[in-house]
């Protein structure tokens with residue numbers, strides 16, 4: 001199990017980008033925090049496969065806390081990662097299994 005970050009590294013208003021080595025190479029992740037609850041997804045939009053960050057480590061959110069893809073405006077709710085508005089409505093981000101141990105976040109093996 002590999003440590004991704006400390007929970008306090010995840011800005012509740014911005015999310016956190018990190019990378020993890022997997023069997024198919026490096027995967028870039030986006031981590032979203034609600035209090036001490038952390039969700040992680042592959043940092044790839046299901047619409048056209050582009051990064052969800054508008055700059056390295058920087059993510060956009062709308063006024064309702066939904067993650068906004070900077071390319072064509074898809075909106076993702078951040079509990080299950082479903083696109084609720086935009087060109088890939090109904091599709092979902094790819095979840096990544098993580099574990100929070102104390103104040104540390106780990107990628108599950």
Ligand code: FES
Pocket residue numbers: 045046047048049050069070071072073074086087088
């Ligand atoms: S690549 Fe994300 S909405 Fe098009």
